[in-house]
Amino acid sequence: MSLAALPKVELHLHLEGAAPPAFVRGLAAEKGISVAGLFDAAGAYAFDDFWQFLRVYEAATAVLQTPADYARLTTAVLEERAADGVIYLEAFLSPDFCGGGDLAAWREYLAAIREAADAAEAGGITLRGIVTCIRHLGPDQARRVALCAAETAGDWLVGFGIAGDERPFHPRDFAWAFDCAREAGLRLTAHAGEWDGPASVRATLEHLRPERIGHGVRAVEEPALVAHLAETGTVLEVCPGSNIALGLYPDWRAHPVDRLRRAGVTVTLSTDDPPFFHTTLSAEYDRLAEAFGWEADDFAALNRAALDAAFCDGATRDRLAPRLARD
Secondary structure, eight states, X not given: OOTTTSOEEEEEEETGGGOOHXXXXXXXXXXXXXXXXXXXXXXXXOOSSHHHHHHHHHHHHTTOOSHHHHHHHHHHHHHHHHHTTEEEEEEXXXXXXXXXXXXXXXXXXXXXXXXXXXXXGGGTOEEEEXXXXXXXXXXHHHHXXXXXXXXXXXXXXXXXXXXXXXXXXXXXXXXXXXXXXXXTTOEEEEEESSXXXXXXXXXXXXXXXXXXXXXXXXXXXXXXXXXXXXXXXXXXXXXXXXXXXXXXXXXXXXOTHHHHHHTTOEEEEOOBSTTTTTOOHHHXXXXXHHHHOOOHHHHHHHHHHHHHHOOSOHHHHHHHHHHHHHO
């Protein structure tokens, strides 16, 4: 079986960050919104570094203004992911973008996203949502987002996390938000160890106590931390193409995902914001196979590990597992 044909599980994707550029341009044209400066001459998202990426991301997201816009986005994203062989996807959703943190508005956005996701299941892809607060908006806003998450937790909205610029604030500043989400029964993940070093991973594990870390690759710089991740079974949501596109590592062979895996850390593979980084999960597989000699059995094992680490309920996992085994 070709790597492209493998059924795939993806745990780390930002819904707005997966918006095809043509979708954003088309929606902007409908609304009369200028998107000047967001795209290069070829029509791709234009940015030079991580912080400019965040600005372009948020500017593109500003085109999405209603629940109906998010329903259309969800449909477009799931069609692309399903065409790439993804059978299960967890996407980060933020009430900051969907209603500004207002609970009533968030419920409307969430209903629209879920309706589109339910319709897409006929195409063979299952979506679950992870509410994500945005770190650089601060702890107070994170509390509002956590309350939105707690009030809408359930069989579809299954997790809570944090993303954004890692530099502002300390993980302990978001402990209340994570405790709120935990008490509501949500599973926890947190971005760390991408632009900040291994100390950020340690602080995140200590103060927020997530079971998964988004990225986490800079843990490789501290062997004792790598050993701790392996021993505790902490799962890393690794997005190699994102790390390379943003300049964290110079090329695929330099990326630490193989070293982490060989050290016994549970790693999963995802695309983060695929159109921004000109990637798909199949393309990631091809490049990792070339860089590290991974074969179809390796990727199949990674997908089984990802399904084990998914935040969905047991019934959903049991329904999907035979597709990984059979295909």
